Amino acid sequence: MSAKVVSLMPDSAAIPVIDISNATGTQEQKTVLARKIKTACMEDGIFYVTGHGIPEETIDNVFSAMRAYFSLPLETKMKLYHKRSGNFRGYGPLLDSNIEPSNRGDLLEGFGAGWQELFPDENDEKKENSSHAKPGANVWPSEPAPFRKAYLNYYHAAVGVGRMLYRLFALALDLPETYFDDKTNDLATNMRTLHYPPQTGPVNDGIVGLGAHTDFECFTILWQEPGIQALQVLNSEMRWINATPIPGTLVVNIADLLARWTNDVFKSPVHRAINRSGVPRYSIALFFGADSQVQIEPVPSCISSEQPPKYEIISVGDYVQKRIEDMYYQTVPPP
Numbered sequence: 001m002s003a004k005v006v007s008l009m010p011d012s013a014a015i016p017v018i019d020i021s022n023a024t025g026t027q028e029q030k031t032v033l034a035r036k037i038k039t040a041c042m043e044d045g046i047f048y049v050t051g052h053g054i055p056e057e058t059i060d061n062v063f064s065a066m067r068a069y070f071s072l073p074l075e076t077k078m079k080l081y082h083k084r085s086g087n088f089r090g091y092g093p094l095l096d097s098n099i100e101p102s103n104r105g106d107l108l109e110g111f112g113a114g115w116q117e118l119f120p121d122e123n124d125e126k127k128e129n130s131s132h133a134k135p136g137a138n139v140w141p142s143e144p145a146p147f148r149k150a151y152l153n154y155y156h157a158a159v160g161v162g163r164m165l166y167r168l169f170a171l172a173l174d175l176p177e178t179y180f181d182d183k184t185n186d187l188a189t190n191m192r193t194l195h196y197p198p199q200t201g202p203v204n205d206g207i208v209g210l211g212a213h214t215d216f217e218c219f220t221i222l223w224q225e226p227g228i229q230a231l232q233v234l235n236s237e238m239r240w241i242n243a244t245p246i247p248g249t250l251v252v253n254i255a256d257l258l259a260r261w262t263n264d265v266f267k268s269p270v271h272r273a274i275n276r277s278g279v280p281r282y283s284i285a286l287f288f289g290a291d292s293q294v295q296i297e298p299v300p301s302c303i304s305s306e307q308p309p310k311y312e313i314i315s316v317g318d319y320v321q322k323r324i325e326d327m328y329y330q331t332v333p334p335p
């Protein structure tokens with residue numbers, strides 16, 4: 001892929017910023033919004049959202065909790081090593097993955113968790129185990145004390161944004177607004193808080209923050225620390241563009257399963273993260289999927305005689321399982 005890349009554009013002007021505060025407004029407002037989203041999804045598959053409604057305090061709290069968590073000693077964090085829990089929940093250390101096979105490793109550490117009720121009740125165990133990817137409950141560090149609460153508060157708020165986006169995607173695809181509702185009871189699969197230490201090594205040493213990849217579920221909501229450039233996206237002209245953080249926004253990128261569901265009308269952009277800012281950089285990625293039994297066949301507005309279906313029908317569960325296995329076995333084995 002890198003052979004085709006022609007240059008790096010200096011700014012993120014090419015990535016649209018979409019205000020979604022009308023997502024629950026009048027039919028006309030929603031139609032206008034859905035049109036903007038459709039254009040963004042068909043072009044590079046990535047956009048910023050403002051007006052998402054997540055309180056600043058919720059973001060500040062998870063940001064300080066994750067900074068405190070990642071500054072703990074490695075051996076403390078490794079007690080919750082995610083490959084021991086077998087479901088991507090828990091801690092992943094630096095260079096634990098290598099998402100771009102031609103590289104030598106990803107210089108990031110992360111902490112992952114799946115859906116969980118904010119206020120546990122007797123049904124909690126069932127709900128915690130409902131994620132389709134790999135069963136299993138979340139694990140939580142005992143310090144810093146507010147970590148779990150801050151993490152889940154943000155998680156729940158971002159899931160609310162994800163539900164709104166699903167409705168807008170439906171409208172953008174000329175489907176009834178609620179089309180995805182009964183297919184996405186289990187929509188939020190995994191959230192990862194991420195820490196990228198500053199990279200000071202030679203530029204071409206095969207180590208980047210997170211190598212070039214596409215996300216494999218339906219879409220991702222990414223919060224990135226303001227003021228620190230790291231995320232880059234390969235646009236439709238095969239140019240790497242900086243997705244510079246814009247305060248108050250979230251980044252939304254389409255992922256492979258929604259691209260497949262739309263017969264590639266929506267694009268799933270290749271992206272990577274490299275932190276050469278000289279200071280640590282933090283981000284939070286929340287991956288949205290669909291219920292495992294849902295069959296992915298192209299939505300009617302995305303097929304025609306000129307645009308026949310490109311992919312065979314597959315269930316969400318089978319697709320995700322395969323992608324996880326491919327990714328999992330590429331990575332470094334547990335110690």
Ligand SMILES: O=C(O)CCC(=O)C(=O)O
Nearest residue numbers: 194215224231273283285
């Ligand atoms: O940290 C970032 O900016 C990107 C994270 C990402 O792409 C991912 O976790 O899939």
Ligand SMILES: [Fe+2]
Nearest residue numbers: 213214215271
């Ligand atoms: Fe990604």
